[in-house]
Structure formats: structure tokens, C-alpha cells
Amino acid sequence: MTTRAQRNKTNPDLGVLAGRLLFAVQNELFSALAAKGFDDLQPRHGAVMAYMDPEGVRATDLARLSGQHKQVIGTLVDELERLGYVQRHPDPADRRAKLVCPTDRGLEQMKAADKIMNALQDRHARRLGRDAFAQFKAAFMDVTEHQRRAVAKKS
Template structure:
């Protein structure tokens, strides 16, 4: 009989694997960002910054894309606004809605994070082989989106 700890080491479930990957990627990304002058950001801010577009994104879309509750996104946007990374502007398509738009500092952080993430992914693609990495990423995206659809149907 294997214990839960042994199983988590030799045959971790999807949640364990996804969590390990998330925390390892966040650690590398935010450590590198801090070294480049973005030491006021924390992994929780990724729920906004990772999905931000230069032209802006509605908070409801940030919540949907990140899988976070709207209230959590609202709190994060408030923090990022105080830190100078984003501003809220009226949405030209619907004046009742607001767009979360990056400031110049936000755009600089986005460019820096994109470079860091590209390097991280390139390192794994070289290690596994580009084709194997592309297949892994496609399968991972498929599993992730399928799981999100299953959960959405149950909500």
C-alpha cells in the first residue's frame, strides 16, 4: 500500500502538478522581475498583469480569464492602480463599463515579463525538444480548457 506522500512523489495528480508548475514559474518570474526594478509586484498580481492588454481589458474579462472572482480582481486592480501599473478608463464601447489599462510602467513590466517567460519556455523547449514541448503545451492547454468547461457547466 502506498501512502499519500509516496503517491504525490511518484504519481502526483493534476492539481499537484499544476500547483508545482505554477509556484515554480511564479517564483522564477517574480524574482527576475524584482531584479529588474519591479519589486513591488507579487504573484497575486499575476491574475491581472498576465491578462492585461495594452488597449485595456474589462475587470469582468480579467476575472473570467484568470479564474478569479470579480471581487478579487477589483482588489488587485485597486492595488495595481496605487502602485502605478494600471488606470481605469471608460470603455468607449460601453460608457457604463471601465477598462483596466496599463500605464507606461505597466507596459514596461508587461514587456519585461514577456521576455522572462519567453526565456523560461525556450529553456524547456530546448530541454525537451521543440516538438515535444509544443505537444506538451498543446495537451496541457487542452486539459486545462476542458477542466474549466466542466467546472463552468457545474456552476
């Protein structure tokens, strides 16, 4: 009989695999960002910064896109505002709503993160082959979206 530790070492379940990938990607990304002067960011800030647009995004959309609760996003936006990465502005489409908009520092971070992530993905695409990597990514996106829909139905 195999133990959970043995099974997850040789045949990890989806949650274990997704977690391993997330932590490894976050470690590389945030280490590289720190080396570029963005050492005040933490992986938790990715729930906002990964979905930020130069024109701004509503906090409710950040919550939906990231899968985080609105309260968590609000706390993260507060932190990022204090750190100088984002500002809240009235939404021109609806003055009652606020847009979370990147500052100049936020835009610099977004460009740096895009460059780091592109290099990371390119490294894996070269290692696996571009077609295999594209198939992997498409399948991973499909499984992720299917899982998110299944969870949403139960809520």
C-alpha cells in the first residue's frame, strides 16, 4: 500500500501538480523582479498585478479573474497602493465604481514581469518543443476553466 507522500512523489494529483508549478513560477518571477528593484512585492500581490491593465480594472473584475474574494482583492489593492504600484480612480463608465490603475512604477513592474514570464515560457517551449508546449498550455487552460466552472456551479 502506498502512502500519500509516495503517491504524490511519483503520481501527484492535480492539486499537488498545480501547486508545485505555481510555487516554482512564483519563486522565479518574484526573485527576478526583486533583482530588478521590485523587492517590495510578494507572491500574493500577483492576484492583482497579473490581471492589471494599463487603463485600469475594477476590483470586482480582479476578484473574478483571479478567483479571490473581493475582500482579499481590496486588501491587496490597499497594500499595492501604499507601495506605489496602483491608484484608485473613478470609472468614467460609472462614476460610482472605481478603477484600479497602475502608476508609472506599476507599469514598469508589469513590463518587467511580462518579460520574465515570456522568457520562462519560451524556455519550456524550447525544451518540450513549441507544439507540445502549446498543446500542454491549451489542455491546462481547459482543465483549469472546467474546474472553475464546476466550483462556481456548486456555489
